[in-house]
Amino acid sequence: MERIFLLWPALLAFTAATVLSACGGGGGSGAPVGASAPSVAEAERYALVAAYNGDSLASYAVNADTGLMRLVDRVPVNQASAVALRPGHDQVLVLSSAGSVDHYQLGADGSLEFFAQVLPGGGQLTDLAIHPAGEWAYVSNAEGGANGIYPLMFDPEDEGELKAMTPDAFVEPDYADPAFASLLLSRDGDHLYAADLVHDRIARFDVGDDGTLAYVDYVEAGNGPYRLARHPDRDYLYAANRFDGTLSQYRVLADGGLEPLAEPMEAGQNAQLEGLVVDRGGRFVYASDITNDKVWQFRVTAEGTLQPLTTPAVDVEAAVSPRSLVASPASDRVYLTDGSAGAMLAFSFGDDGELAAMAPDRVATDAWPADMVFTTGKPLTAHNRAAYVINGNDDDISQFSFADDGTLTPLGDANPATGDYPVAIAAHPTGDYFYVANANEDTVSQFRRVTSQLIEYDVNELSAIRAPVSADLDPVALAVHPSGNFLYVVSRQSQTVSAYGLEMNGEIEDNNGIGDYTPDDPKLLDQEQVGVLDPVALTIDPTGRFLWVVNDRPAGFIVLFRIDTSDGSLTRIDEASKAAGQNPRAVAINASGETVYVAASGDNQVRSYAVAGDGALTPGATGLSGQGAAALLAAPIHNWFYVINQVDSNVLWFASEVDVVSSTGTAPSGIAMDRGERHVLVTNLASGNLTRFNVADDGALTAGDTVETGVGPLGVAISSYTE
Numbered sequence: 001m002e003r004i005f006l007l008w009p010a011l012l013a014f015t016a017a018t019v020l021s022a023c024g025g026g027g028g029s030g031a032p033v034g035a036s037a038p039s040v041a042e043a044e045r046y047a048l049v050a051a052y053n054g055d056s057l058a059s060y061a062v063n064a065d066t067g068l069m070r071l072v073d074r075v076p077v078n079q080a081s082a083v084a085l086r087p088g089h090d091q092v093l094v095l096s097s098a099g100s101v102d103h104y105q106l107g108a109d110g111s112l113e114f115f116a117q118v119l120p121g122g123g124q125l126t127d128l129a130i131h132p133a134g135e136w137a138y139v140s141n142a143e144g145g146a147n148g149i150y151p152l153m154f155d156p157e158d159e160g161e162l163k164a165m166t167p168d169a170f171v172e173p174d175y176a177d178p179a180f181a182s183l184l185l186s187r188d189g190d191h192l193y194a195a196d197l198v199h200d201r202i203a204r205f206d207v208g209d210d211g212t213l214a215y216v217d218y219v220e221a222g223n224g225p226y227r228l229a230r231h232p233d234r235d236y237l238y239a240a241n242r243f244d245g246t247l248s249q250y251r252v253l254a255d256g257g258l259e260p261l262a263e264p265m266e267a268g269q270n271a272q273l274e275g276l277v278v279d280r281g282g283r284f285v286y287a288s289d290i291t292n293d294k295v296w297q298f299r300v301t302a303e304g305t306l307q308p309l310t311t312p313a314v315d316v317e318a319a320v321s322p323r324s325l326v327a328s329p330a331s332d333r334v335y336l337t338d339g340s341a342g343a344m345l346a347f348s349f350g351d352d353g354e355l356a357a358m359a360p361d362r363v364a365t366d367a368w369p370a371d372m373v374f375t376t377g378k379p380l381t382a383h384n385r386a387a388y389v390i391n392g393n394d395d396d397i398s399q400f401s402f403a404d405d406g407t408l409t410p411l412g413d414a415n416p417a418t419g420d421y422p423v424a425i426a427a428h429p430t431g432d433y434f435y436v437a438n439a440n441e442d443t444v445s446q447f448r449r450v451t452s453q454l455i456e457y458d459v460n461e462l463s464a465i466r467a468p469v470s471a472d473l474d475p476v477a478l479a480v481h482p483s484g485n486f487l488y489v490v491s492r493q494s495q496t497v498s499a500y501g502l503e504m505n506g507e508i509e510d511n512n513g514i515g516d517y518t519p520d521d522p523k524l525l526d527q528e529q530v531g532v533l534d535p536v537a538l539t540i541d542p543t544g545r546f547l548w549v550v551n552d553r554p555a556g557f558i559v560l561f562r563i564d565t566s567d568g569s570l571t572r573i574d575e576a577s578k579a580a581g582q583n584p585r586a587v588a589i590n591a592s593g594e595t596v597y598v599a600a601s602g603d604n605q606v607r608s609y610a611v612a613g614d615g616a617l618t619p620g621a622t623g624l625s626g627q628g629a630a631a632l633l634a635a636p637i638h639n640w641f642y643v644i645n646q647v648d649s650n651v652l653w654f655a656s657e658v659d660v661v662s663s664t665g666t667a668p669s670g671i672a673m674d675r676g677e678r679h680v681l682v683t684n685l686a687s688g689n690l691t692r693f694n695v696a697d698d699g700a701l702t703a704g705d706t707v708e709t710g711v712g713p714l715g716v717a718i719s720s721y722t723e
Contacts, residue, residue: 042330042376042377042378042379043064043330043331043376043377043378043379044062044064044067044328044329044330044331044374044375044376045061045062045064045374045375045376045377045378045379045380046059046060046061046062046072046106046110046374046375046380047059047060047062047069047363047372047373047374048060048083048085048092048094048106048372048373048374048375049083049344049365049366049369049371049372050077050080050081050082050083050094050095050369050370050371050372051080051342051365051366051367051368051369051370052079052080052081052097052367052368052369052370053366053367053368053566054080054342054365054366054367054368054369055076055077055078055079055080055366056074056075056076056077056080056366056504057074057075057077057080057083057092057094057102057104057112058071058072058073058074058075058365058366059071059072059073059074059106059110059111059112060072060110060363061110061380061722062374062380063380063637064330064331064379064380065379066591066637067328067331067333067346067348067358068360068542068591068636068637069363070429070482070675071364071429071430071482071483071484072109072110072111072430072721072722073110073111073112073430074112074366074430074484074504075104075112075114075504076504077094077096077102078096078098078100079096079097079098080094080095080096080370081095081096081097081125081126081370081371082094082095082127082128082370082371083095083128083371083372083373084128084129084130084137084373085106085130085373085375086130086134086137086154087130087132087133087134088134089134089154089160090105090106090107090108090375091103091104091105091106091115091160092104092105092106092112093128093130093137093162094128095125095127095128095139096125097124097125097126098125099119099120099121099123099124099125100117100118100119100120100125101117101118101120101125101128101137101139101152101162102114102116102117103115103116103117103118103161103162106375108723109721109722109723110721110722115161115162116161116162116163118152118162118163118164119164120139120141120150120152120164121141121150121170123141123142123147124141124142125139125140125141125142126140126141126142126180126181126182127139127140127180127181127182127183128140128183129183129184129185129192130185131185131189131207131211132185132187132188132189133189134154135153135154135211136151136152136153136154136207136211137151137152137153137154137162138150138151138152138183138185138192138213139152140180140181140182140183140194141180142178142179142180142181142197147172147177147178147179147180148170148171148172148173148178148180149170149171149172149180149183149192149194149205149213150164150165150169150170151165151169151170151171151211151212151213152164152165153165153211165211165212169212169213171205171212171213171214171215172215173196173203173215173218174215175199177198178194178196178198178199178201178203179196179197179198179199180194180195180196180197180203181195181196181197181225181226181227181242182194182195182226182227182228183195183228184228184229184230184237185207186230186252186256187230187232187233187235189207190206190207190256191204191205191206191207191252191256192204192205192206192207192213193205193228193237193258195221195225195226195227195228195239196218196221196225197224197225197226197242199218200220200221200222200223200224200225200241201218201219201220201221201225202218202219202221202225202228202239202248202250202258203215203217203218204216204217204218204219204256204257204258206256216256217257219250219257219258219260221239221241221248222239222241222243222244222246222247222248222264223241223242223243223244223246224241224242224243224244225239225240225241225242225248226239226240226241226242226273226274226276227239227240227273227274227275227276227287227324228240228276229276229277229278229285230252230278231278231282231300231304232278232280232281232282233282234282234304235251235252235253235304236249236250236251236252236261236300236304237249237250237251237252237258238250238276238278238285238306239276240273240274240275240276240287241264241273242272242273242274243272244264244266245266245267245268245269245270245271245272245273245289245291246264246265246266246267246273247264247265247267247273247276247285247287247298247306248260248264249261249262249264249265249304249305249306251304261303261304261305262305262306265298265305265306265308267287267289267296267313268289268292268294268296268312268313269292270291270292271289271291271292271294271296272289272290272291273287273288273289273290273296274288274289274290274322274323274324275287275288275322275323275324275325275336275337276288276325277325277326277327277334278300278327279327279332279334279349279353280327280328280329280330280331280332282300283299283300283353284297284298284299284300284309284349284353285297285298285299285300285306286298286325286327286334286355287325288322288323288324288325288336289313289322290321290322290323290339292313293315293316293317293318293320293322294313294314294315294316294322295313295314295316295322295325295334295336295347295355296308296312296313297309297311297312297313297314297353297354297355299353309352309353309354310352310354311354314347314354314355314356316336316345317613319340319341320336320338320340320341320343320345321338321339321340321341322336322337322338322339322345323336323337323338323339323368323370324336324337324370324371325337326344326371326372326373328374329374329376330374330376331348332348332349332350333346333347333348333349333358334347334348334349334355335347335363335372337368337369337370337371337372338362338368338369339368340368340566341367341368341564341565341566342364342365342366342367342368342369342483342485342544342565342566343362343363343364343365343369343543343544343565344362344363344365344369344372345357345361345362346358346360346361346362346363359592359593359594360541360542360543360592360593361543361593362543362545363543364481364482364483364542364543364544364565365483366483366485367565367566380722380723381676381722381723382674382675382676382720382721382722383404383676383720383721383722383723384402384403384404384674384676384679384718384719384720385401385402385431385449385458385460385718385719385720385721386399386400386401386402386411386449386460386461386718386719387399387400387402387408387672387681387690387716387717387718387719388400388425388434388462388716388717388718388719389670389683389690389709389710389713389715389716390418390422390423390424390425390436390670390713390714390715390716391415391422391709391710391711391712391713391714392421392422392423392685392711392712392713392714393421393710393711393712394415394710394711394712395417395418395419395420395421395422395438396415396416396417396418396422396710397415397416397418397422397425397436397447397462398410398415398690398709398710398713399411399412399415399416399460399461399462400690400707401460402674402679402718402719404676404678406678406679406692406694406704406705407705408690408692408705408707410707411460411461412461415710416447416461416462416463416464417464418436418438418445418468419436419438419440419441419443419444419445419468420438420439420440420441421438421439421440421441422436422437422438422439422445422714422715423437423438423439423475423476423714423715424436424437424475424476424477424478424714424715425437425670425715425716425717426478426479426480426487426717427480427717427718427719428480428484428502428506429480429482429483429484430484430506431449431718431719431720431721432448432449432506432719433446433447433448433449433465433502433506434446434447434448434449434462434717434719435447435478435480435487435508437471437475437476437477437478437489438468438475439474439475439476439492441468442470442471442472442473442474442475442491443468443469443470443471443475444468444469444471444475444478444487444489444500444508445464445468446464446465446466446468446469446506446507446508447462447463447464447465448462448463448465448505448506449461449462449719450462450463460719465505465506465507465508466507466508469500469508469522470521470522471489471491471498472489472491472493472494472496472498472527473491473492473493473494474491474492474493474494475489475490475491475492476490476491476492476535476536476537477489477490477535477536477537477538478490478538479538479539479540479547480502481540481544481563481568482540482542482543482544483544483565484502485501485502485568486499486500486501486502486525486563486568487499487500487501487502487508488500488538488540488547488570490530490535490536490537490538490549491535492534492535492536492552495529495530495531495532495533495534495535496527496528496529496530496535497527497528497530497535497538497547497549497561497570498524498526498527499524499525499526499527499568499569499570500522500523500524500525501523501525501568508522508523509522509523510522510523511523511524525567525568525569526568526569526570528561528570528571528572529572530549530551530559530572531559531572531574531577532549532551532553532557532559532577533551533553534551534552534553535549535550535551535559536550536551536552536585537549537550537584537585537586537587538550538587539587539588539589539596540563540589541589541593541611541615542589542591542592542593543593544563544565545562545563545565545615546560546561546562546563546611546615547560547561547562547563547570548560548561548587548589548596548617549561549587550580550584550585550586550587550598551584552583552584552585552601553583554582554583554602555579555582556579556580556581556582556583556584556598556600556602557577557578557579557580557584558577558578558580558584558587558596558598558609558617559572559576559577560572560573560576560577560615560616560617561573562614562615573615573616576615576616576617578609578617578619580598580600580607581598581600581602581603581605581607582600582601582602582603582605583600583601583602583603584598584599584600584601584602585599585600585601585629585630585631586598586599586629586630586631586632586643587599587632588632588633588634588641589611589634590634590635590639590641591634591635591636591637591638591639592639593611594610594611595608595609595610595611595620595639596608596609596611596617597609597632597634597641598632599625599629599631599632599643600625600629601627601628601629601630601646604624604625604626604627604629605622605623605624605625606622606623606624606625606629606632606643606654607619607620607621607622608620608621608622623654623659624659625643625645625652626643626645626647626648626650626652626661627645627646627647627648628645628646628647628648629643629644629645629646630644630645630646630668630669631643631644631668631669631670631671632671633671633672633673633680635673635677635699636673636675636677637675637677638655638677638699639655640653640654640655640699641653641654641655642654642671642673642680642701644664644668644669644670644671644682645668646667646668646669646685648661649663649664649665649666649667649668649684650662650663650664650668651664651668651671651680651682651693651701653699653700653701655698655699660700660701662693662701662702662703663703664682664684664691665682665684665686665687665689665691665706666684666685666686666687667684667685667686667687668682668683668684668685668691669683669684669685669713669714669715670682670683670713670714670715670716671683671716672716672717672718673695673718674718674720675718675720675722676720677695677699678694678695679692679693679694679695679704680692680693680695680701681693681716681718682716683709683713683714683715683716684713685712685713685714688708688709688710688711688712688713689706689707689708689709689713690706690707690708690709690713690716691703691704691705691706692704692705692706692707
C-alpha cells in the first residue's frame with residue numbers, strides 16, 4: 001500500500017488520555033485534584049461533542065438509565081477535533097485543528113461559557129491531553145517548522161485560565177519531523193506517549209513536577225500508529241496501526257518504558273484502523289475499521305494480550321464512515337463517530353463484550369463529530385422552567401412559570417405577539433428557542449427565552465428573535481431536528497415540507513447569509529412536495545434520519561422522507577408510503593425510535609407501525625382513540641403515548657395495551673409533557689384554558705389544576721433544563 005500522509009481531518013484526534021471527570025459543583029463530579037479518575041464512575045451526566053465539519057462544541061444531557069441524549073448548548077469552534085475535561089474542575093478544553101485551544105466553563109445545566117483561548121503555535125494541531133492533576137495540558141503539532149508538543153498550564157494566579165508555558169517549553173524528539181497523531185498520559189501522569197504516524201513509533205516523554213516534558217525514547221510500532229489507549233487500572237497500553245490494520249500490545253514498565261506483550265494482533269484483511277478504545281472495566285478492546293466498515297472486538301486476557309471475541313467484528317452500514325471510538329466511563333456503552341454525517345452511533349455490550357446497536361442507534365450531532373467525552377457523577381434531574389401556549393384567536397402566546405411540582409403562574413406583563421392565527425408551536429431541543437406556524441399569513445415566528453443579567457434567575461419570558469419569516473401557503477405543523485440545525489414546516493395548501501437552517505443562536509438563517517437580514521427571504525435548504533392532499537402533521541425520529549407526514553383526508557397516508565443529516569435536505573420515498581386510516585391528524589414516534597403512532601379522527605383509530613433501519617414502516621396493532629383525535633404525544637423517556645380527542649374532550653393514555661381516559665376542558669387541541677415525565681399539559685380550544693395532569697410512575701394521568709389562557713389556545717410547549 002502506498003503510504004499517503006494526509007495530516008488533515010484524517011488526523012482527527014481521539015483523546016484517549018482524557019480523564020473523564022469534572023467536579024461536582026457544576027457539570028459533573030469525579031476525582032479530586034491530583035488523583036487519578038476512578039475506573040467506574042457513578043453515572044453519565046453531560047456528553048461533550050467536538051464536531052469537525054460542524055465547527056462546534058456541543059453539550060448533551062444524558063439519561064443515565066437509557067443513554068438517551070438531548071442537545072443542551074452549542075458554541076462555535078473552527079475545525080473542532082478533540083475535547084477534554086479538566087479533572088477537579090467544571091472546565092472543558094476543545095482543540096481546533098486550525099491552531100487554537102478554547103477553554104470553556106461547563107455549567108450545572110450543561111451550558112458552555114467561553115473562558116479563554118490559547119494559540120499554541122504554528123502548524124496543524126492534532127491532539128489534546130490533560131494531566132490527571134488538572135494543572136497542565138498538552139497539544140501535539142504535526143505540521144510546520146517545528147513538529148512536537150506544546151505544554152500548556154492552568155494559571156492558578158489568574159483564576160485557572162489556560163495559558164502557554166514559556167516558549168522554550170515546546171519539546172520535540174531527537175529525530176526529525178515526527179507526525180504525532182494522538183497523545184496518551186500514563187495513569188499516574190508521570191509519562192506522556194505520542195503516536196508517530198510517519199515513523200511507525202511511539203515516543204515517550206517524562207513529565208516533570210512543573211508539568212514540563214523531557215523526551216526519553218521511542219519503541220517501534222506497526223505501520224502507522226494512529227490511536228493509543230491504556231487499560232484503566234493495569235499497566236497495559238495498546239496502539240491501533242492505521243496502515244497495516246494491526247494492534248500493538250505493550251506492558252508499561254515501572255520507569256514508563258514500553259515492552260511488547262506479544263506480536264501485533266491483526267484486526268482484519270486490508271483493515272484501516274481509525275479508532276481504538278478500552279471499555280471502562282478493562283475487559284474489552286474495540287477498534288474501528290474505515291475500509292471494511294466494521295468495529296473489531298477483542299477480549300483482554302489476564303496477561304493483557306488481546307484475543308478476538310467469538311464474533312470478531314460487528315458491521316456498520318456502508319453509508320457510515322467509522323472514525324473515532326469513545327467508551328462511556330459509567331456504563332457498558334460505546335460510541336462510534338460517523339465521518340460522513342452528523343451522528344454518533346450508539347452500542348451497548350454485555351458480559352461477552354459483543355456490541356449491539358442501542359435503540360435509538362445513534363445520536364444526532366453536528367457534521368462529522370470527531371470526539372466525545374462524558375462528565376460523571378450524580379444522575380441528572382430534569383426541571384421545568386416555563387410553559388408557552390399559542391392563542392389562535394388572540395394571535396399571541398400565554399406564558400407561565402412552570403414549577404417542578406406543576407404549579408403554573410402567569411409570566412410577564414404582556415403576551416408576545418405571533419402572526420395571524422398561530423396553529424402550531426415547536427421547541428428547540430435546548431429549550432431556549434421556539435417556533436410558531438401562523439396559518440393565515442403564511443409565516444413562521446421565532447422566539448428565544450429571555451435571561452437576565454441583573455438578577456440571579458432566568459426571566460423565561462419569550463422575546464422575538466426576528467420578524468416572522470415567509471413560508472408556503474397555510475403552514476400548519478413544524479418540528480425542529482434533534483441536532484438543532486434544521487426546522488421543518490408542513491404547509492397544508494401548498495402540500496409541501498420546507499427545510500430551513502437554524503443558526504447556533506436559534507435564528508432562522510437568512511438567505512445565503514448575504515446582506516441585511518430580510519424576514520421575507522429566509523434560507524430555504526430544501527422544499528419537497530408531500531405527494532398527498534392536505535398534509536397536517538409531521539414527526540422526526542430521534543436519530544434525525546427520517547421524517548413522516550400524515551394528511552387529513554378520508555383515505556389518509558403516512559409519507560416517509562429521508563433526511564440528509566449533513567445539510568438537512570429531504571428525499572421523499574414514495575414506495576414507503578402507507579395507508580393511515582380515515583383523516584389522520586396526528587403522528588408521533590416513541591423515545592426509542594422503534595414505533596410510529598398515527599391517530600385518525602375519521603375512523604377513531606390509533607395505528608402503530610414498526611420502524612425499520614431504512615425508515616420503512618410495517619403496520620402493527622390498532623386501537624380505538626375516541627372521537628375527534630386531534631393530537632398525539634409520545635413520552636420523552638418511557639414508551640407511553642397519549643391521544644387527545646376534541647369531540648370527547650378527553651385524553652387517553654396507552655401503555656402495555658392498557659388505556660385510561662381522563663377528562664379535559666372543552667375541545668382539547670394541544671398536548672405536551674415535561675422532560676421529567678411528571679406532568680402533561682393540555683390546551684382546551686373551546687374553554688380557553690390549560691389543564692395540567694399529574695403523571696404516575698406507570699404513565700397514568702390524574703387531573704391537576706386548570707389555568708386561563710387567551711382565546712382559542714391551540715398548542716403548548718415546555719422549556720425544561722437539567723442539573
